[in-house]
Amino acid sequence: MVIDWSQPVFGVAVFLLGACIGSFLNVAIYRLPRGLSVNEPKRSFCPYCKKQIPMWRNIPLVTWLVQRGKCAECDAPIAARYFIVELLTALVWLGCWFVFPDPAQAVFFMLLSAILITISAVDIELMLIPRQLTITGTLLGLGMAALCPEFLGEVVWWKGLLKSFYGFAFGWVGLWLVVLLGKLAFGKRSFEFDEPTEWMLREPETDEEELCFVIGGEPIGWSDIFYRKSDRLLIEGVVYVHVDGERRDAEVIEIKDNIVHIDGDEFPIGSLKSLDGKARKAIVPREAMGMGDVDLLGMLGACFGPASLLFTIFAASVVSIIWAVFNRLGFGRLMPFGPSIIAGAVLWVFWGQDLWLWYLQTVGVY
Incomplete structure (x- = not known):
């Protein structure tokens, strides 16, 4: 007996399963970048009052609508992202089931889409990509290449696995070189002022925020400054500095590897209650892009x-340019590069080879 997987009953089941998976993805989106376990506590909890949510009040899609986007315990607003992720995952899983007739490919794309949705949500919200997700996606890709080598145009499992490994190596090393060259070309941002200007380290007020360096009223997140131990933040032309409220005189302040260096004295960031002062100049390290993007392209x-x-990174650049234009016109917000890379990969899956051939013919290369 041959099972007709295109029957509507299977579509309904996949949609409902996708919504449940989307609910779990919301847990991962909140907990993974904050170093929390996705298993403990087992139940979801309100990010504001921290009270656990009972099963009967944690029904995907329905609960958010019934409670009008608010916590039933403390009435705090629950972000629309929770509903959007559940609905998007359900729709994407339904689409994968019917677009890819081979059940193995359908399941592969369903699992991969769950990882990509999680990565996009975390990157948009916090500007970072958890390495646990890209490692899982890489293993998924290697496993698919070995079990179904024809997916990558091969017939022998080891050739499929080898091509998958080459894809990871070329993607990771290629974008890592871009990050390295970007660091050399654009690795510093200088703030200079005619008059002494206030600066400070601002502590996070909620779990959604991070430690920030603020100068001239502009906050810069800690993860945007420090990517590696060699990165250092220099504050020059110092008029004075307050260390835990105590005034000190200094000429240069250096922050490196979470240690504040002031005239030979060292102060671990974690032990400070406050740090602020006035200065005329600050040199802030920065990256062309984060290492999370490197891991993502390798995956x-x-x-x-x-x-x-090549097509994925080209399409990602085009998507980023288009988004930047909309952003400059007042629509949307600044977007990290990760979602653009994912958009480029989606374009490759559905139209990539045809679009790439059309482009090469248009520019006269092919």
């Missing part, structure tokens, strides 16, 4: 092979 290379990488 996508493992999933779709090395042939997909």
Whole structure:
């Protein structure tokens, strides 16, 4: 007996399962970047009052609508992201089930889409990509290449696995070189003022925020400043500095590896209650992009092979430019590069080879 997987009953089941998976993804989106376990506590909890949510009040899609986007215990607003992720996951899983007739490919894309949705949500919210997710996606791609080598155009399992590994290596190393060259070309941002200007380290007020360096009223997140131990923040032309409220005189202040250096004295960031002062200049390290983007492109290379990488990064750049134009016109907000890379990979899956061939013919290369 041959099972007709296109029957509506299977579609309904996949949609409902996708909504439940989307509910779990919301847990991962909140907990993973904050170093929390996705298993403990087992039940979801309100990010404001921290009270656990009972099963009967944690029904995907329905609960958020019934409670009008608010916690039933403390009446605090629950972000629309929770409903959007559940609905998006349900719709994407339904689409994967019917677009890809091979059940193995359908399941692969369903699992991969769950990882990509989680990565996009975390990157948009916190500007970072948890490495646990990209490692999981890379293993998924390698496993798919070994079990179904024809997915990457091969017939032998080890050739499929090798092509997947090449995709990971080329994607990771290629974008890592871009990050390295970007660091050399654009690795510093200088703030200079005619008059002494106030600066401070601002402590996070909620779990959603991070420690910030603020100068001239502009906050810069700690993760945007420090990526590696060699990064250092310099504050020059110092008029004075307050260390835990105590005034000190200094000429230069250096912050490196979470240690504040002031005239030979060292102060661990974690032990300070406050740090502020006035200065005329600050030199802040910065990156062309984060290492999370490098891991992400390596993961996508493992999933779709090395042939997909050039198109993916080209399409991602186009998507970022288009989004930047909308942002300059007052629509939307600044967006990290990760979601653009994912959009480029989606374009590759559905239209990549045809679009790439059309582009090469248009510019006269092919």
